[in-house]
Amino acid sequence: MANEDLKLKVAKEALKYVKDGMVVGLGSGSTAALFIRELGNKIQEEDLTVFGIPTSFEAKMLAMQYEIPLVSLDEYDVDIAFDGADEVEEKTLFLIKGGGGCHTQEKIVDYNAKEFIVLVDESKLVKKLGEKFPIPVEVIPMSYRVVMKALTELGGEPVIRLGERKRGPVITDNGNMIIDVFMKNIDDPIELEKEINNIPGVVENGIFTKVDKVLVGTKKGTVSLNRNKNKHLTL
Numbered sequence: 001m002a003n004e005d006l007k008l009k010v011a012k013e014a015l016k017y018v019k020d021g022m023v024v025g026l027g028s029g030s031t032a033a034l035f036i037r038e039l040g041n042k043i044q045e046e047d048l049t050v051f052g053i054p055t056s057f058e059a060k061m062l063a064m065q066y067e068i069p070l071v072s073l074d075e076y077d078v079d080i081a082f083d084g085a086d087e088v089e090e091k092t093l094f095l096i097k098g099g100g101g102c103h104t105q106e107k108i109v110d111y112n113a114k115e116f117i118v119l120v121d122e123s124k125l126v127k128k129l130g131e132k133f134p135i136p137v138e139v140i141p142m143s144y145r146v147v148m149k150a151l152t153e154l155g156g157e158p159v160i161r162l163g164e165r166k167r168g169p170v171i172t173d174n175g176n177m178i179i180d181v182f183m184k185n186i187d188d189p190i191e192l193e194k195e196i197n198n199i200p201g202v203v204e205n206g207i208f209t210k211v212d213k214v215l216v217g218t219k220k221g222t223v224s225l226n227r228n229k230n231k232h233l234t235l
Ligand SMILES: O=C[C@H](O)[C@H](O)[C@H](O)COP(=O)(O)O
Pocket: 027, 028, 029, 030, 031, 032, 083, 084, 085, 086, 097, 098, 099, 100, 101, 102, 103, 106
């Protein structure tokens, strides 16, 4: 089964957690996009009162397309948030996010949700964070050189993320730059998340250490990995 099919299965499974009256955090990326589409359909079909809080410009546009009414953190708390990930450390459920440069708004919404559920296909599971993916770090543009120096001192290999159909750096939804930091053998993600954010000029990094549940699409079905329960449940 292709990864796209696994992502869709997980997105559909996630709908079971959405109840009438909830405020839902809407993640970014290709998996979250499928979830947003499926949620929009569910709201129309079942005539539910559900509000969304988007984590990016992309999520906002999709929510509007699929007619999910939007609210903001100014007025509402988030009941439940759904988001994708670039890497999931299987034992701890710690993540790397931000492959699409959206991790800052994602972390604000996801960390403030009463429940945060991650949606991935099995290709995202790793033994140790940093195995396949660099850590995205959003930085204030005038600080990029000194931040890169500090990231090198932390043991990373920082690279400025460049645009694909635009010359020069990728600019985030917040008007900042992204530095991707290659770092193998991340032994203490909780400490590293704090250390990177402590560098002046850093807005937010893509290590996520507060996750409640990960739904993993596998060829054998969707598996639910739960924090603190050490239980892998096949749905
Ligand atoms: O900035 C992007 C987000 O963190 C995405 O959630 C992450 O990159 C995973 O995206 P996808 O579901 O497309 O693999």
